[in-house]
Structures are given as structure tokens and as C-alpha cells.
Amino acid sequence: MAEAAKATQAVKGEHGYHGNVHERSKALMEAWAAESARRARTGEPSATIMISGNCVEILRAFDIHPLFPEVSALQMAIRKQSLPLILKAEQVGYSSDNCAYVKADIGYLLSGGYGPEGTLPRPALVLCNYVGRNVYVKWFEHLAEFTKAPLYVLDIPFLREARPSPDDVAYVVRQLREVIALCEGITGKRFDIDRLREILAYSARAEEGWVRAKELCKAHPAPFDAYFDSINMMGPINVLRGTRECAEFFDAAVPEYEGMVARGEGPLPEERFRTVVEGPPPYPYYRSFRNLFAKWGAVAVQSTYSTVGGIWEFGFRHDPERPLESIAEQMLVQNLTNRSLLDRYGQIRAYVEGWRADALVIHSIKSCRLFSAGQGDMREYFTKELGVPTLLVESDLEDPRYYAEAQMRNRIDAFFEALEHKKVMGR
Amino acid sequence: MTFEAIVEECRARLARPPGEVAATWKAEHPGGRAIGCFPVYTPLELIHAAGALPLAVAGGGTTVELTHADSRFQSFVCSIAKTTLELGFQGRLAGLDGVLFHSICDVARNLSSVMRRNFPDLFVEYLHLPQNTASEAAVDYLEAEYRRLLARLEGLVGHPVTDDDLARSILAHNWRRGLLRRLYAFRAQAPHLLSLAECALLTRAAGAMPVESYGPLLEAALVALGAREGRLKDRVRVVVEGAFCEQPPLGLLEVIEEAGCYVLDDDLMTGWRWFTEDVPVDGAPLRALAEAYRDRSEYSSIRHDWRKPKAQGLLEKVRRAGADAVLFLPAKFCEPALFDYVLYREALEREGIPHLVVEFEEKQWTFERTRNEIETFVESLLFD
Numbered sequence: 001m002a003e004a005a006k007a008t009q010a011v012k013g014e015h016g017y018h019g020n021v022h023e024r025s026k027a028l029m030e031a032w033a034a035e036s037a038r039r040a041r042t043g044e045p046s047a048t049i050m051i052s053g054n055c056v057e058i059l060r061a062f063d064i065h066p067l068f069p070e071v072s073a074l075q076m077a078i079r080k081q082s083l084p085l086i087l088k089a090e091q092v093g094y095s096s097d098n099c100a101y102v103k104a105d106i107g108y109l110l111s112g113g114y115g116p117e118g119t120l121p122r123p124a125l126v127l128c129n130y131v132g133r134n135v136y137v138k139w140f141e142h143l144a145e146f147t148k149a150p151l152y153v154l155d156i157p158f159l160r161e162a163r164p165s166p167d168d169v170a171y172v173v174r175q176l177r178e179v180i181a182l183c184e185g186i187t188g189k190r191f192d193i194d195r196l197r198e199i200l201a202y203s204a205r206a207e208e209g210w211v212r213a214k215e216l217c218k219a220h221p222a223p224f225d226a227y228f229d230s231i232n233m234m235g236p237i238n239v240l241r242g243t244r245e246c247a248e249f250f251d252a253a254v255p256e257y258e259g260m261v262a263r264g265e266g267p268l269p270e271e272r273f274r275t276v277v278e279g280p281p282p283y284p285y286y287r288s289f290r291n292l293f294a295k296w297g298a299v300a301v302q303s304t305y306s307t308v309g310g311i312w313e314f315g316f317r318h319d320p321e322r323p324l325e326s327i328a329e330q331m332l333v334q335n336l337t338n339r340s341l342l343d344r345y346g347q348i349r350a351y352v353e354g355w356r357a358d359a360l361v362i363h364s365i366k367s368c369r370l371f372s373a374g375q376g377d378m379r380e381y382f383t384k385e386l387g388v389p390t391l392l393v394e395s396d397l398e399d400p401r402y403y404a405e406a407q408m409r410n411r412i413d414a415f416f417e418a419l420e421h422k423k424v425m426g427r
Numbered sequence: 428m429t430f431e432a433i434v435e436e437c438r439a440r441l442a443r444p445p446g447e448v449a450a451t452w453k454a455e456h457p458g459g460r461a462i463g464c465f466p467v468y469t470p471l472e473l474i475h476a477a478g479a480l481p482l483a484v485a486g487g488g489t490t491v492e493l494t495h496a497d498s499r500f501q502s503f504v505c506s507i508a509k510t511t512l513e514l515g516f517q518g519r520l521a522g523l524d525g526v527l528f529h530s531i532c533d534v535a536r537n538l539s540s541v542m543r544r545n546f547p548d549l550f551v552e553y554l555h556l557p558q559n560t561a562s563e564a565a566v567d568y569l570e571a572e573y574r575r576l577l578a579r580l581e582g583l584v585g586h587p588v589t590d591d592d593l594a595r596s597i598l599a600h601n602w603r604r605g606l607l608r609r610l611y612a613f614r615a616q617a618p619h620l621l622s623l624a625e626c627a628l629l630t631r632a633a634g635a636m637p638v639e640s641y642g643p644l645l646e647a648a649l650v651a652l653g654a655r656e657g658r659l660k661d662r663v664r665v666v667v668e669g670a671f672c673e674q675p676p677l678g679l680l681e682v683i684e685e686a687g688c689y690v691l692d693d694d695l696m697t698g699w700r701w702f703t704e705d706v707p708v709d710g711a712p713l714r715a716l717a718e719a720y721r722d723r724s725e726y727s728s729i730r731h732d733w734r735k736p737k738a739q740g741l742l743e744k745v746r747r748a749g750a751d752a753v754l755f756l757p758a759k760f761c762e763p764a765l766f767d768y769v770l771y772r773e774a775l776e777r778e779g780i781p782h783l784v785v786e787f788e789e790k791q792w793t794f795e796r797t798r799n800e801i802e803t804f805v806e807s808l809l810f811d
Binding site: 092093094095097098099102130132133134135137138141142145151152153154155157158160165167168170171174175178340341342345364366368369370372373374375376377380381394 | 497498499500501503504508530531532533534536537538539540541543544545552553554555557558559561562563564565567568571572575731733736757759760762763765766767768769770772773
């Protein structure tokens, strides 16, 4: 009974999820969406690009507005609007086994979402940063086909060894120059390297803030949930990286979190379990999923999903002194998707040890095989070789049909009950 | 040897797991190395030039029961990934010194990691083939990537590989691919004399034996085919598309024809055929292979060439073959094939070319529903 009362109290503690960081993030993202809608009407240039290891700074150097179909798709899911769009895409031939992010985006496009009557502009360029995930290529190939916009696939060699070879870097830099030439053609503007350096300086400032915020989660309790609340920082760092607003957002976020650490505050009334979470969240059931952990006082102190756009925790920053080379480095090395599954094991292990987590939670999603294929082996590695208690649950990040609440609750409850028992016995 | 005997010889060779084939070959070639090649395309010339034996490692079909691999890969992952891993767990890859993967899809990418962790003694290499073939930089990059792979292979076999070695290997594989092109050309002209299943067995055998013994076998098959006789029946002439990685069970291939189709062209085992014409041997070999990958490759769901949409490649294939329809045969959960279907379908409908989708799994063993679907499709075309 005491446990149940504590759990109820924890759920009531949802107010802790919000705060200034959340509000500021929301305002910035709304402004980005408004700019997208404005450009849909005016026809000023925009380009689609992926979140993972991208070169958004180059687009900014030409005032080309970046569109992120992954972000649009997740927003549709979180607003519970994704299913009709997924079904619309399936009507034109997409399989139920295809990535639902793609289907929601294409469904939106087929519903008139892109163009003067929609909320997203028809892109002047479909710029596919192919960073490890093959679905990106297919997605943007389809976007280009349906919008009739020019397509450029920026091919990033997968990280096959500890470091990319000089040939890998040269290949990416040569392609970045081709992208620059394309942008010059689209905008009629000459490339200004000093402008790019300024933008990269903003990127580096934001990255520094991002890292400091995530480092603060080493505190007990962590000041925010590095999985569920990270979304408040992922919006700015990924969508607005390279802008003054983004840098200022992090300038303000860090002291806020520092204050929480100083006061011993966390997102829940009590932090009873510290987890590292692997895999994207089920956006159609974001809050519901979160509450299944909150009721146990489980707080994520690190997450891999938050590093899809970039891994900055281990020292990398964009460098205005090496503009194209540092962009290439981030695309090649410093993001989750262009690294092997074994590199991810290493990243998670560093999180579990460095952030002193009690357990690993793997949310396996059907849509994204890059994330999920082989997560059974990951569980095997962490439980059997490292002795880290690991929970693996399955649903999807976009398609609500794959979320089974009762089953999910049972598995999570059983896992934390066992973990609690272990904790008690270990005392 | 009769044609039928050659086909049976291929069937027998394919019944042996790659590890066993490798072990036999290594016993006959002391000090030799054998490398498994996961689909789709592998630059076999590099392995061959290093004196090693390239073998297809492409799942276990119905020959393997999953006991461990399904705990590593989820239910929504294609069968080939799981059965390939299972072959490893069951020791049926023992004999191979390594396995090569490349950037075909997200599952294959992760499989390479899982293989590396679970079989630490295996040489597991991942090749990144360029996906921006329209860029001038792609050939330079690929040549460098081949050089990197070659250096790794040299480390494995313990001796350097010369340009002459590579040129000889290109010639050997040009010969093999040329024979396969002749086999396919024969079937396009006389599909009643070479069934889809026979053609598939002959093609798959390329991945189960050394090129030096495969070439003469296929030459003999072509000679024997020339003597075959038969009567052309009233069937729907189709192109099969989408089975470029996981291979359909032979029973399914038989059902396609029994249900009333002639298959004029397909993309089965496309990686072992790959080039539309010979790779030149008059220049630097790695450069020639890289240029051939850019300019002489067959279109494929796993190779993106922004200079020419894949759908255009399919339409040209259909027209060249004089086919009436397209039969899509994607493996269950195969994202590249399932995604491409959308754009293929759009192009085919624009051109008024009928098509049918039939998903399969390599482990599938009953085909009655599929037979019914294809028969209905065929009847709708024959009696329309």
C-alpha cells in the first residue's frame, strides 16, 4: 500500500516535467513551424534535411530554411494525428512493415501538407544526408519524386573503423562543396565562409550548453529526465542549431538546471531508479509511456536517442576554424546513426557507468531497424556480460497500432518490482 | 552431362552449408582462406585475387531451425538475417575465415555488428558502397574503399595482391558473369526451355563453388540447353522484381510457373551477376571496378543512382524482355524492396503495365495461397 501511495504521488508530480526550459523550447519550435508555414506561402527557399549528423549550418549560410520531416512526423504522432496519414500512405502502396515516420510524412504530403495550401513549403532542395540509415535514402527519394524537387544525396561513409579515413573525409568535403554550389544556384547568393564560421560558433556554443546540461544528470537526483525531457533540448539543438536563439536557449537552460541540482530537485518527487534508455520513444503514447516509469520513480539519466543528431558528450564541437572539415567530422563520426551497433554498446556502457545507472531500458521500435535490429543481442550483452539489469519492450515511435498499454505496463512493473527486490536484498 | 544432371549437381552443392564447402576447399588448398559474402553485391575479384574463395552466405532457407538467433533479432526482422546468424551459432559457418557485409540495409548493417561480437575469431568486414554515384567524388572514394578492403584481405591471407592478380580475377569473373548473361538471354528467348527454378539453381551455384569449376559447369549447361526442345504455351510473360537479397524457396519459384507465368527476367542473385557488361581490364584494376560499379551496374534497390531512377530501369527491363506484367517478390520485412515497390508501382500504373505483389519468406514451405493469387492474376490477364 505504501508503494502504491508513493507511486500515485509520483504520477501527481508531473508538474516537474515542465518549467521554463519546456516553455522556451515550445516557443522556439512554434516559431520554426510558423516560419515553415510562412515560406509555404511566400516560396522563399527551404530544404528538407535529416536530423542525424547533418550539415544544416550550410543551409543557414544561404538563409535556406531547414525542414525536418522526422520532426514533423513526430509532432503528428504526439498530437495523435499520425494514423490517418499512415493509412493514406499505405493506400498508395507502402507496406505495413515500412517505417511509419516515412508513411506519416508522405501521407501528409499526399494530403496537401506541403505547398502553398499546407503548413510546410515545397522544398527547393531535397537534401538527404545519408548518415548510416538506409531508410533516409528511400524516404528522400520518395519526397523528391512526389514534390518534384531536386534531390541531392550526401553520402556519408559508415564509420567502419575507429576513425574515418582521410579518403572518407575528402569524399564528404567534396560533396559538401557540391551542396554549396547547389545552394548558390538555388539562392543566387555567393557562399560566404565568414557567415558559415559565425553560424558554426553558435552551434558550438549550443553544443557546449547541451553537454553541460546532460552532465548535470550525473547528480542525484538528476535535474531532468534525459530521455523524456531531453525532447525539450533536442528540438533546439537539432532544428535550430547554428542560430543565436539556439545558443541563447542553452545559455539559459544550463543555469536553470544547475539551480535544480543545487536545490536537490528532480523531475519526480523521488528518484528511486536511475536508467539509461535506448531507442526512440512511442510518440503517440508519450505521456502514458512516461508515466509507466514515473510511477516507479524511474528517471532516465542518459539516453541514446538524444544523440541521434550529434554526440557531443565526448568532446566534439563544431569548429569555425575548420568549417567544412568539422561539419564532415560530425556527419561521419559524431552522431549515433553512422556508428555501428557495437559502438552503441560502448556508448551505453559509458552512460551506465559514468551516470551511475541502475538499469538499461531498451524501447524497441518496429519502424526503425537501424535502432532496433539486433537489440536482443544488446540485451544479451548487457545482462550476461556486464550484469546490467535490462528491460526490453516493443512498440513503435509513430504508429499507434503497435502500442499495447496493458502488456507494456505488465512488463515495466515486473521489471521494476524485480529491481526493487534486488535493491532491498542488496542493502 | 545432361542438363538435368547439371541442375542436380547444382542442387547438391547448394545443399551443403557454406562452412562445409569452405572446409572442403581449404583441405584441397592448404593455407587457403574462404570468405562469406552476404548479399547483395561483393567485389569478388578482390577476394579471388587474394587467393581466397568467395562464397555466398545468404541465410539458411528451410534447412535451419532458429534456436538462438530469434532472441537476438526481433520478429519484425527479415528471415535471412536470423538464419545467417543461426548458421553461425550452429557451427555451420565454421570453415569460413570471414564474412563481408555492405551497405544494403539497416538490418544487414547491424547484423555485421552482431556477427562480430558473437564470433570474435571471424574476420567481419563492412564495405560502404557509395550511394551518391552522381557525384564526381564517388569513383575516387570507391577506389579508396576497395584499396582499404584489399589491405585488410592482404592482412588476412598474409601476402600482397598485385594489379596483375586483380586483372586476372576480373577476367575470371567477367567470364562467369558473361556466361550468366548468356543463360538469362537464353531464357528471355525461350522461357519454356529453362524454368525459373532451374535458372535459379544454376545461378545460385555461382555462390557455392570456385569460379574455375563453376564456369565449365555453366558452359556445359548452356551447350546442353541448346539441345532442349519444347512447346511454348499460352502463359503470361513476366519480370520478377524484388528478390535481390533473401532468396525465395524453390517451391515458390515452381509455383509461379505452374500458376501460368513464364519468367523472362528476374533479379534473383543479382549481386552475383551485377554488371551489364564486362569490367575493363586495360587500366588500373581497382579504378576499373569502381568505375564499373558507377557506370555498368544493373539497377537495384540497394544501389542508388540519381542519374537514372530505378523505375526507369524496371520499365526498360520489361520492354526489353517483351513482358506483359511484373511480379513483385519482396522478402517479408525487406525494407528496400518494400519501399521501392511504391515508386515502381507508380511508374507501372502510369505505363499501364499490370503487376502483382507476392511476399515470401525463405523458410516458407506451403504455397497454396500464393498459387491461388498468381492464378487469379494470370487469369485476369489471359481472359481480360
